[in-house]
Amino acid sequence: MARQAKHFDRRFTLSLLHPKYWATWLAILVLLFFGSMPARLRDPIARLLARLVRVYAKKPINIARINIQECFPEMPASEVEDLIKANVDMFVLVLMSQAELLVRSDAHIKRRIHIIGYEHVQAARDAGQPIIFIMPHVWPLEYAGLRLNQEVPMVTMAKAHRNGLFNWFSNRLRSSQNGRVYMREAGIRALITELKQDNSFFYLPDEDLGPEQSVFAPLLSTEKATLPVVGRLAQAGKAQVLPVKIGYDKAAYRFNLTVMAQVKPEDMLGKDNEAVALNKMVEQVIQAYPEQYMWFLKFLKTRPEGQPKLY
Template sequence: MSRPPKHFDRHFKLALLHPKYWLSWLGIALLMLFGLLPSGVRDPLVRRLATLVFWIAKKPIGIAKANLRACFPEKSATEIETLVRENVQNFVLVLFSQGELLVRSKAHLRRRVTLNGFEHVKAAQAMGQPVIFIMPHVWPIDYAGLRLNLELPMVTMAKAHRNGLFNWFSNRLRSRCGGHVYMREAGIRALLAELKRGNSFFYLPDEDLGPDQSVFAPFLGTVKATLPVVGRLAQAGNAQVLPVKIGYDQHRRQFELTVMPAIAPSDMVGKENEALALNKVVEQVILAYPEQYMWFLRVLKTRPEGEASIYS
């Protein structure tokens, strides 16, 4: 008897109407309302909220500054402060626009996200290979995943929210174009089965998952613990590994999504080589739009033995 797939259930349940979720429903309603607004109206309104967020979110901003000091030791305190403020502004802009991913049409999504470099995907398809898209945690990540999912069948993997309503909302949003969002505990086997069915996979390689099986490799101005699993997955699933970058252009009010050339399989032979190749790709994506990376995450939590935490 086969086990049920371990992907998130996007069906609505009456339990989500429990009073404990009423405040969360209010937040979702607000996001949906902003999602209905034209970006030319929404963006100026939302920018004003960025200053408030900057003064309220002291702990996440402290984490962002620690990450930036470690990754860009050559930057002055003033430059880091400026980058953090730009980062907060982009976070707020993307957050309050995300409702449109559910309430606006797929044609609207195509107009909002300019897709470049898709010839690299077509080249892989011509060879009968699925694609593992590599993208680190950037604020417009859901725009990237859904825009690509309009063009080809895809799956991804995510960590569950503690809030059951937000869990349902975020995974319903991410699977709007037909892709499944797997739970982490689904493991590599579920992803491999998807690749063998011809479905592509959207993978986030920059999360710090602890020292177990991770490898330290150079990353910007420091080193980072990276889990070298993509190379083996690509080999087993006969897939190509294509990095992806995306950024929001506030002047054009459009997202610019670019699929980059494939990582050579030879660059991912051996755990150390793969960690190095993945970190180089993550660097490229971050440096394209450094103000739009999720610097609030503890991406440098695991440090080499004897080295103090940068978040102390």
């Protein structure tokens, strides 16, 4: 059993109706309601609710402030606070809207998410290669993953939530385009198998997974512990590596999803080189849409020897 690939079971079970989940069911119903609402009505409501989040989410906002100051030490304090405000606004907007990915039509999703640079995807597919899409943790990452999954068969990997119902709901959403979501325990072998079967992989490279097997590489004005696994995956699965960024156009009520040019395989040879290359991809996304990045994450938790902890 331990050798079998582990992926999330998206089937509904009666255990999800247990009274302990009733509050979660209510939250899901609210999300489904907002997901069915037109963006022109929903976005102003999200901006109002974001004010409440900024009042009560003191701890996450402090983490965001630390991260921003570490990455942009020369940024004036007023600009840091403006970025935090815009970041909270985007968090609430995406939270309230992303259920549309589950309840709205494929045509609606394609209208909401405009792809730029699809020629890079087409070139990889014409060459008969799967793709490892690289995107850091941004609020609209589910939009990016599902939109790409409409075009190519794809898998991803996620950490399980403690709440069983929310775990089922989020993975139903992530697999709604017939993708497959693996648990971390599945390991690299399951992903290599998927790549060899011509299934692409959506990978988030910026989570801090601790010092084991990670190497430090520059990220903006700081250093970050980075897990260099993509190069081996791409080589073993004969895949192309394509960075991806996404940003929300408030005036057009749509997301602009940009697929960037292939990362040269030689740029990812060796763990140190790969860590540098991965962090450069993260930098590209942050610099393009800084308000979209998940600054609330403790992605700088592991520090180089001799440096004090940040959180």
